[in-house]
Amino acid sequence: MKKKLIFGAALLLSLGLAGCGETEKDSKQPVQADAEKSKEEAQKSKILTVGDSAESKDAKFTLKSVSTTDARNQFDETKPNQVIKVEYELENLSDSELPYGMDLTVYDGAGNKMESYALDNSMGAVASGKKVQGVQHFGIMDGGKIEIHYKPVISFDDPAVFEAEVK
Structure with a gap:
């Protein structure tokens, strides 16, 4: 029973960390794209x-x-x-x-x-x-x-x- 509980906790922790990593990666990409767009728009409007x-x-x-x-x-x-x-x-x-x-x-x-x-x-x-x-x-x-x-x-x-x- 203890082994199943430890295995389940480890599995949930792994999935939770994996999900956080993808969220962080996904959240950085649009910010970079937005920054590049802002730079291009500023140059065009100048x-x-x-x-x-x-x-x-x-x-x-x-x-x-x-x-x-x-x-x-x-x-x-x-x-x-x-x-x-x-x-x-x-x-x-x-x-x-x-x-x-x-x-x-x-x-x-x-x-x-x-x-x-x-x-x-x-x-x-x-x-x-x-x-x-x-x-x-x-x-x-x-x-x-x-x-x-x-x-x-x-x-x-x-x-x-x-x-x-x-x-």
């Missing part, structure tokens, strides 16, 4: 500007500067009022090469998408763990506030949005 960085799982993008340029492409037929030069740094955080050069989109203050302007624009691929200093030009109709959206070509994530003032 207004980024020149000098700020946005990080995804594959890349870290830093907007270095936005300026106007007098340089023009003699063969371009769009004839924008201004051409802006967007300079950035891109760090590859992935395990494979990361293509770049088609990952920026610019919108004017009215929300109109601006066209890429054919000047000395950066395009290529950066090796895993390496950085590249890139340049992209866009034709805009008028100065003022613009939005620059960065989204890696091979990503399904939402773009990082930067705001800049063009004078």
